[in-house]
Structures are given as C-alpha cells and as structure tokens.
Amino acid sequence: MSSSEDSLRALVVDDSGATRLRIKSILEKCGFGIIWDSMTGIESVAKCKALNPQLIVINVPDMMGIEVIKRMLSRDNTVKMLIIGRPGQESYIGEAILIGAIDYFLEPFKDEDVAEMVWRIFQ
Numbered sequence: 001m002s003s004s005e006d007s008l009r010a011l012v013v014d015d016s017g018a019t020r021l022r023i024k025s026i027l028e029k030c031g032f033g034i035i036w037d038s039m040t041g042i043e044s045v046a047k048c049k050a051l052n053p054q055l056i057v058i059n060v061p062d063m064m065g066i067e068v069i070k071r072m073l074s075r076d077n078t079v080k081m082l083i084i085g086r087p088g089q090e091s092y093i094g095e096a097i098l099i100g101a102i103d104y105f106l107e108p109f110k111d112e113d114v115a116e117m118v119w120r121i122f123q
Contacts, residue, residue, distance in 0.1 A: 007033025008122065011051065013044040013058040013068075014084060019107075023057050023084075026111050030118045041068035048072045048079070055118070059084040060092050066099070073100045080121050084109075 010032045012023045020037045027035050036051055038044035041064055048056065056072060059065065060083050069081060083104035085093040093104045103117055 008055070009034040009051065009053045010036070010055040010057065011044060011047055011053040012037045013039075013041070013056065015039050015059065019059070019084070022111070023114070026114050027055070027057070027118065030115055030122070041065060044068060045071045045075075049075055052076065053079060055080045055082065055121070057082045057084060060096050061086070061089060062092060066092060066095050069096050069101060070099055082114075082117060082121075 008031055010027050012020050012027070012035060014020050014023070024035045024037060032055070036047055036053065038047050044056075044058065045068055056079055058069065058081065060069065072079065073081070077100060081096070081101040083093055083096045083101045084107060085104055086107050097104065102121060105114055105117065
C-alpha cells in the first residue's frame, strides 16, 4: 500500500494480551497496515468511534460483549466484525451473528483458518 490512508485498518478486542498479539500478527500477514488493540469493551467502543477500523476482531464472552457489538455497529454498520468465542459461548456467538457480525472462530484456533476468513472478507 502506498500510504497509511490506503492501509487496511483493524481493531482487535480481547482481554488476553497473547491473543491480541497473535491476531495482530495474522492480520499483518493478511495485509493490514494499521492495527489497534483494546482490552475492554468500553475502550473498544471509543476506539472504534475515533479510528474507523474496517475490521473488528472481538471476543464476545457474555451479554456485555453483545452490547459492545451493538454500539459499534450502530455507529458504523459497514465495519466487518469477526467474533472470537469458546465452546459454551454459542448463544452469544449466535446473537452476535444475528446483529451483524460476519463470521466467528472458536479458541483454540489455527492461524491459517483465521487468515482464510480475513482473506475471504477482504478479497
């Protein structure tokens, strides 16, 4: 990409620093030039509003996560949202998909599976 204005932009939201770093690494390999991260839902809503990411990868462990997604999508319904979940969180993942998330993956995940999802979305 020729400039930061042309770069794909993403926001990674997870309370685990290791998961955020891993997702950021995957996104860099997929061509994202600007990647922000956030530990909390409140912080991520503010960052989404200020930074206008094209992709949000977010962990949705509970109803608070669903509310965060609703706030982000009400501000910009064109943002692509990928959900990170764990077995046992299927109801929250399903609700996130119903309100506008584009896809999901479960932990533990394979880097290449996440990359494939991202490439499919941004081809």
